[in-house]
Amino acid sequence: MDDFQRILLLIGRLNYTWTNTESLLIHLIAGLAKVDKETAIVIFLTLNTTRARIDLVERLAKMKKTPKKYREEILPLLQRLNEQSKLRNKYNHCIYSFDSKGDISHTHLMRIFDGKDSxxxxxxxxxxNAEIARISDCIGDITEVNKGIWHVVHTNGFPQ
Structure with a gap:
């Protein structure tokens, strides 16, 4: 398999791992808001950005009525997910440059940075290779967050 295919598969795996893990926020919403899974799905789908979904779960976890145990279990997982969202967002919102062999050589972030006068x-x-390793590490960390969320869901009896 050439480098181009290998990188595309890795980016695909990053997106799959992210999406799979983000969907687990449904269970956290259900458990923290004390609603059934169907209601949590409607809430999840109504919030149309990852940031909004994570913010909701963080805010539910931080409410006074939420047991401290939930906060201690959930907030570190969300922090890790937020940290990994930067790399995930990069690969969902960039374009690529190719070298003479047809392999991806660079990414171009499609974002504007406003300076004082430019x-x-x-x-x-x-x-x-360092960036490829970074993507692999990101996938590994998101996978661990996924396992952590499932642990919270199972041990606390949140709707599945």
Whole structure:
């Protein structure tokens, strides 16, 4: 398999792992808000950004009536998910440059950075072995967050 295919598969795996894990927020919403899973799904789907979904779960966990145990279990998982969202977002919102062999050589971030009197856009970053390792590490951490959320759901009897 050539490097291009390998990188595309890795980015696909990153997106799959992220989406699978983000969907577990449904169970946390159900457990923290004390609603059934169907209601939690409606809430989850009504919030149309990852940021809004994570914010909701964080806020539910921080409510005074929420047991401290839930806060201690859930907030660190959400923090890790937030940390990994940066890399996930990068690969969902960038374009790629290719080298003479047809392999991905760089990413161009499609984001505007406002300065005091100018703007910058299209930050260029190399797609090298270090970046490939970073993506793999990110997938591994998201997978661990996934397991952590399932642990919270099962041990606390949240709706499944």
């Amino acid at each position: 703007i910058k856009y299209g930050k260029v970053e190399a797609m090298d």
